[in-house]
Amino acid sequence: MTKTWMNLFVGTCVALSLTACPSDDGADDDVGETAGEEETAEEESTSGEETTEEETTEEESTTEEETTEEETTTEEETTEEETTEEETTEEETGGNLSFETDAYPVIMANCSCHVNGGPAGLAMPDAATAYANLVDVDSMQEPGTPRVAPGDPMGSYIVHKIQGTASAGGPMPPGGSLSSEDEMAILDWIADGANP
Secondary structure (H helix, E strand, O other): HHHHHHHHHHHHHHHHHHHHOOOOOHHHOOOOOOHHHHHHHHHHHHHHHHHHHHHHHHHHHHHHHHHHHHHHHHHHHHHHHHHHHHHHHHHHHHHOOOOHHHHHHHHEEEEEEEHHHHHHHHOOOHHHHHHHHOOEEEEOOOOOOOOOOOOOHHHHHHHHHHOOOOOOOOOOOOOOOOOOOHHHHHHHHHOOOOOO
């Protein structure tokens, strides 16, 4: 009888120490073979199963949240990629600025000599004629330099004329300079590809 009590006492102590152990994973440990020890092992196993179910539920929630975040990120990335494709398309087909709507109004308002009569062989009575006489046509005052070089404002003679840096003739328009807004309209139109 003393041996049975001793086994029960030792088994209970071992079971209590395993229950208090923070690294216990809830697995069925080999504690002993007495009836008291088996009940303790079953209690540990049952409480371990409950914890496992709770952990599974938490993991499922986390997985659903992660999936939602991934789906959102994917949609955002797709939108960004679509924007990039649109920008590429604009670059390939030319910009949004046009001579008729962005540059010619500046010429009409500030270059009346060329609009009305065409001094120095540069007649600009309407947008179509002005465009044909400006883009990829060499300057008469500086042969070899185009009046307008699409995509290259500083390689365009007209820019040097309106900035007063041309090697021949005076700055244009005579008697004053373009407003910075009007000058930028011309520069931007040329930089954007000098579209009609």
